[in-house]
Amino acid sequence: MNKVEERAEEEEEEQSFEELGVDPRLIRALTKKSILKPTPIQRVAIPLILEGKDVVARAKTGSGKTFAYLLPLLQKLFTSQSPSTKNLAPTALILVPTRELCQQVCSEANSLIELCRVQLRLVQLTSSMSVSELKTTLAGPPEIVVSTPACIQTCLKNGVIQAKAVQDSLSILILDEADLLLSYGYEDDLKALTSHVPRRCQCLLMSATSSSDVEKLKKLILHNPYILTLPEVGDTKDDIIPKNVQQFYISCAARDKLVHILALLKLELVQKKVLIFTNSIDMSFRLKLFFEQFGIKSAVLNAELPQSSRLHILEEFNAGLFDYLIATDESQSEGKEQVDDQNGSERKKSKKHRKHKLDAEFGVVRGIDFKNVYTVINFEMPQTAAGYVHRIGRTGRAYNTGASVSLVSAEETEIFEEIKSLLGENEDKVSQFIAPFPLLSKNAVESLRYRAEDVARSVTKIAVRESRAQDLRNEILNSEKLKAHFQDNPKDLDLLKHDKMLSKKAPAPHLRDVPDYLVDPTTQEASKIVKLARAAMGNTNASRGKGSKGRFKRSRDPLKTFSAEAPKRAGKGGMKRKAKDTDNGHKYKKKHSA
Numbered sequence: 001m002n003k004v005e006e007r008a009e010e011e012e013e014e015q016s017f018e019e020l021g022v023d024p025r026l027i028r029a030l031t032k033k034s035i036l037k038p039t040p041i042q043r044v045a046i047p048l049i050l051e052g053k054d055v056v057a058r059a060k061t062g063s064g065k066t067f068a069y070l071l072p073l074l075q076k077l078f079t080s081q082s083p084s085t086k087n088l089a090p091t092a093l094i095l096v097p098t099r100e101l102c103q104q105v106c107s108e109a110n111s112l113i114e115l116c117r118v119q120l121r122l123v124q125l126t127s128s129m130s131v132s133e134l135k136t137t138l139a140g141p142p143e144i145v146v147s148t149p150a151c152i153q154t155c156l157k158n159g160v161i162q163a164k165a166v167q168d169s170l171s172i173l174i175l176d177e178a179d180l181l182l183s184y185g186y187e188d189d190l191k192a193l194t195s196h197v198p199r200r201c202q203c204l205l206m207s208a209t210s211s212s213d214v215e216k217l218k219k220l221i222l223h224n225p226y227i228l229t230l231p232e233v234g235d236t237k238d239d240i241i242p243k244n245v246q247q248f249y250i251s252c253a254a255r256d257k258l259v260h261i262l263a264l265l266k267l268e269l270v271q272k273k274v275l276i277f278t279n280s281i282d283m284s285f286r287l288k289l290f291f292e293q294f295g296i297k298s299a300v301l302n303a304e305l306p307q308s309s310r311l312h313i314l315e316e317f318n319a320g321l322f323d324y325l326i327a328t329d330e331s332q333s334e335g336k337e338q339v340d341d342q343n344g345s346e347r348k349k350s351k352k353h354r355k356h357k358l359d360a361e362f363g364v365v366r367g368i369d370f371k372n373v374y375t376v377i378n379f380e381m382p383q384t385a386a387g388y389v390h391r392i393g394r395t396g397r398a399y400n401t402g403a404s405v406s407l408v409s410a411e412e413t414e415i416f417e418e419i420k421s422l423l424g425e426n427e428d429k430v431s432q433f434i435a436p437f438p439l440l441s442k443n444a445v446e447s448l449r450y451r452a453e454d455v456a457r458s459v460t461k462i463a464v465r466e467s468r469a470q471d472l473r474n475e476i477l478n479s480e481k482l483k484a485h486f487q488d489n490p491k492d493l494d495l496l497k498h499d500k501m502l503s504k505k506a507p508a509p510h511l512r513d514v515p516d517y518l519v520d521p522t523t524q525e526a527s528k529i530v531k532l533a534r535a536a537m538g539n540t541n542a543s544r545g546k547g548s549k550g551r552f553k554r555s556r557d558p559l560k561t562f563s564a565e566a567p568k569r570a571g572k573g574g575m576k577r578k579a580k581d582t583d584n585g586h587k588y589k590k591k592h593s594a
């Protein structure tokens with residue numbers, strides 16, 4: 001790149017929201033949220049959307065896609081309000097695959113609207129609402145509706161929204177997390193809707209990955225769109241995971257995973273907050289009960305819990321009320337049961353053999369904005385490489401940094417190799433993108449083995465089953481209370497704690513703290529460095545805020561400068577990434593589709 005090109009790129013990177021043409025009210029609102037400069041996808045998408053272009057935006061997880069469409073959408077609605085024209089249907093429709101995402105988009109948008117002090121109504125429609133609730137919510141109508149395709153289809157079928165009114169009123173249609181809409185089974189719902197979408201309607205399609213599903217949707221909905229692809233996503237395999245996330249793995253036998261995760265958490269070798277993934281709900285309860293005996297408080301999150309409990313757990317975790325969340329993601333082995341609206345649509349497929357209903361519109365991984373998660377731990381490896389990308393995408397969001405640690409057993413070698421090849425690894429070479437975790441020594445693991453195995457034996461299948469049932473009962477009882485309470489006090493998070501003890505047996509006092517004599521000096525040193533680094537990076541629950549506040553100081557990163565084992569390999573992985581990290585090109589491709 002020559003100097004002129006370099007300068008042009010630098011200038012582009014320095015572009016402010018103001019220069020992108022964003023309304024001063026929105027800029028003030030963003031400033032209040034400590035969002036000061038646009039991310040690369042926002043820089044390119046906002047002006048095009050303001051101009052009224054159809055856009056397909058592909059940018060990696062956590063790159064700020066939500067504001068990339070919300071800001072121009074709100075701005076257009078601020079200025080287009082005309083009291084003489086009365087719409088009979090919403091002007092804008094945002095479709096997302098899950099209820100959790102509905103909730104998240106609504107709260108992001110509503111907080112901007114509130115801060116801007118404009119008259120604009122945005123509502124959320126969910127499949128759990130009755131026809132009369134849907135009608136009441138849509139009365140007006142509101143300018144913006146956020147929902148899932150299935151729910152909109154229910155509204156159309158039941159006459160809650162008239163097709164003719166959609167044709168007359170709809171000006172902007174946004175498909176968020178577009179790569180997932182089809183895999184959630186919404187193809188027919190989307191096809192039914194598109195027949196009513198007027199040609200003049202501006203259509204936007206946002207996604208984290210490119211897939212044949214995105215192509216299908218593009219053909220179905222968009223007319224001659226601008227395709228925005230940040231090179232970090234589309235072109236080079238090595239940048240599928242955000243650059244600010246360091247990836248590590250630990251090879252261990254499946255039966256040794258408990259002692260390894262105990263060592264990581266108890267010896268404080270990973271930074272908080274920590275999001276732990278399991279492939280089954282039973283395993284998440286096994287982990288929770290195991291942790292409890294060592295005085296580690298955690299909460300579980302899965303598709304079986306009532307929706308209000310799930311939203312509350314997310315809010316509490318995001319607010320920093322607890323540090324460890326064990327999530328079972330939606331694509332994993334237990335599958336998901338299709339439950340839909342109360343009006344008995346064809347999507348309701350009951351599976352008798354399953355004891356508990358899992359919510360088909362639950363999505364814990366995809367698109368959910370977990371705030372300030374520093375470490376993602378794959379206690380069990382995901383079943384697909386794409387699942388890995390989405391799990392890891394829960395850390396390192398926007399300008400924050402993060403790390404992931406995957407516990408890989410011999411049985412998981414195949415998927416691990418698949419993940420490495422997706423990231424662009426060459427089988428014969430030393431791992432470039434996922435390095436062995438350098439801070440956990442064999443001695444450290446062995447020092448905890450006796451205690452871990454003893455406690456693991458006490459967490460029997462019956463104990464797991466009982467605590468899972470108990471937790472579900474508690475949450476169902478609480479969910480009604482939560483629903484009512486949140487309507488009156490949306491900001492109150494302390495009503496119910498989700499990290500309470502489930503175990504019938506109180507933890508033995510001697511297991512709460514690891515005595516110094518059990519921890520070898522190298523591990524003590526490693527733990528000290530992690531703590532120091534956390535303090536130096538301002539990574540505490542209170543201070544590790546959004547945007548640039550928690551910005552990474554690479555030179556202070558212990559995972560780059562310290563190694564308890566295998567210093568050469570870890571160093572190599574670290575150095576390579578370090579070199580790559582300086583290459584912070586934010587180019588984009590813009591082309592008209594054929």
Ligand SMILES: Nc1ncnc2c1ncn2[C@@H]1O[C@H](COP(=O)(O)OP(=O)(O)OP(=O)(O)O)[C@@H](O)[C@H]1O
Pocket residue numbers: 034035036037038039042059060061062063064065066067207208366367368369393397398399546547548
């Ligand atoms: N310009 C910005 N500066 C700093 N933080 C930002 C900026 N834009 C968005 N964020 C924050 O970054 C986080 C991630 O944004 P967002 O959820 O939009 O990512 P995403 O690209 O949609 O990710 P995913 O594909 O996982 O859904 C959010 O907490 C958001 O508030």
